[in-house]
Amino acid sequence: MSNRSYDLIVIGSGTAATVVAMGCRKAGWTVALIDHRPFGGTCALRGCDPKKVLVAAAEVMDGVRRMGEKGVIHGDAHIDWPALQRFKRSFTDPVPDKREQAYSRSGIDAFHGRARFTGPDMVMVEGHAELQGRHLVIAAGAEPVRLPIDGAEHLAVSDDFLALEHLPKRLLLVGGGYIGFEFAHIAARAGAKVTILHRGKHPLAGFDPDLVAMLVERTRALGVDIRLDHEVKAVRKSGSGFAVEVRGPKTTVTLETDLAVHSAGRVPALAALDLAAAGIAHDRGRLTLDETFRSVSNAAIYAAGDAAGGPLPLTPVAGLQAHAVVANLLEGKRAGVDYTGIPSTVFTLPPLARVGLLEAEARAQGLRFRVKYQSVADWYTARRVNEPCYAFKVLVEEGSERILGAHLLGPEAGEVINLFGFAMRSGLTAASIKHATFAYPSAASDIESMLP
Incomplete structure (x- = not known):
């Protein structure tokens, strides 16, 4: 092993890591980048992108079945899971080599191996150098939260599900968040018998509870067994599958499944870094940073993306944070990030989307606002595709006419929410949006009727 010095060392190779590394290298800095996993990060390799490829197949199945009573003869339409996985790998397999080549062309020294702090400005790269x-x-991204479950080691994680060569007949998902609902909608439409176990009474925390309740019913209608207020206590091997002990409100039961997947959330991937060796402050698994993403205890250290533990664990947010870090490093700025108008979507079918404040959050802040909440399965957008689940809730502040929040469930919600986000980020009022002219008939043309 040898010692080397750089202007910048970046731990990770996802969106935030790559933006920071490339930005500083273009400015002439010497840059090293480290990742113990294939280069590319979670979104491109083990998250957003491969998941959305699988969702595409589920969308086709969903459309065929919805329109089956409206003139579409589908016969034996089904998902060929191994073929779908081959298609998915055509997106993910080229990423690590392309990313490594990009680093090399830019003059970034890229290291494969685990990173561990050995001092305030020192990092040991396993098998390479200090x-x-x-x-x-x-x-460094995020990793599944550790669950206090006897036999938790038997739980597969989201990476495993997305890489499955063959879909099991019975799938059990431990946790009712993004991952659990998205995987349930994919797997159920691919023919699996799916169960979601959620230990609380309210799944999909962070999304409008009225719309979540509708999505839960739509998901149950798909055949997914959703058990709320059910906590997993133990997972044991049972033949070729697993026995999962679950405590419900009234009794404890054991469920048999072919595969049990951890879908109960993720936390910043910090455990292996030895933060103490570098004097990096952290609290309850999150780095303690100032508004510029700099460590409050070690001025040499910054963070960005999921590792920074920000308010929204989203790829676009990671990019925004990374650009702010680059500005702070290169120009000595005190740049933070404005999170106004950043949307997020649960890619179920139909999708559930949110931007801005929840109704309860707006009330807690003492804001004065109008709310328009409707279930509108009779609107053209939903009837055209025979979708029985279409609803919205929009909050507009009295006086300023600012859009405080928009919440959508239904066809193309993941696209339409971007328009609400753009309006909020651009400071457009509800009146301004009402004066817009949208292509008709399109889901976006519903926006005017959604405003209170």
Whole structure:
């Protein structure tokens, strides 16, 4: 092993890591980048992108079945899971080599191996070298939260589900968040018998509860067994599958499944870094940073993306944070990020989307606002595709006419929410949007009727 010095060391190779590394390298800095997993990060390899490829197949099945009583003869339409996975890999397999080649062309020294701090500005790369950095950026992404379950090691994680060569007949999902609902909608439409176990009474925390309740019913109608207020206590091997002990409100039961998947959330991937060796402050699994994403206890350290533990664990947010870090490093700025108008979507069928404040959050802040909440399955957008689940809730502030929040469930919600987000980020009022002219008939043309 040898010691090397750099202007910047970046831990991770996802969106945030790549933006920071490339930005500083273009400015002439010497840059090293480290990742123990294939280069590319979660979104491109093990998250957003491959998941959305699988969702595409589920969308086709959903459309065929919805329109089956409206003139579409589908016969034996089904998902060939191995073929779908081959298609998915055509997106993911090229990424690591392309990313490594991009680093090399840019003059970034890229290291494969685990990173571990050995001092305030020192990082040991497993099997390679000890590196010294004038600045260091933690952009290592997130990992599944550790669950206090006996036999938790038997739980597969989201990476495993997305890489399955063959879909099991019985799938059990531990947790009712993004991952659980999205995987349930994919797997059920691919023919699996799916169960979601959620330990609380309210799944999909962070989304409008009225719309979530509608999505839960739509998901149950798909054949997914959703059990709320059910906590997993133990997972044991049972023949070729698993026995899952579950405590419900009234009794404890054991469920048999072919595969049990951890879908109960993710946390910043910090455990293996030895933060104490670098004097990096953290609290309850999250780095303690100032508004510029700089460590409050070690001025050489910054963080971005999921590792920074920000308010929205989204790829676009990681990019925004990374650009702010680059500005702070290169120009000595005190840049933060404005999170106004950043939408998020659960890619179920139909999708559930949100931007801005929840109704309860707006009331807690003492804001005065109008609310329009409707279930509109009779609107053209839903009837055209025979979708029985279409609803919205929009909050507009009295006086300023600012859009405080928009919440959508239904066809193309993941696209339409972007228009609400753009309006909020651009400071457009509800009146301004009402004066817009949208293509008709399109889902976007519903926006005017959604405004209170």
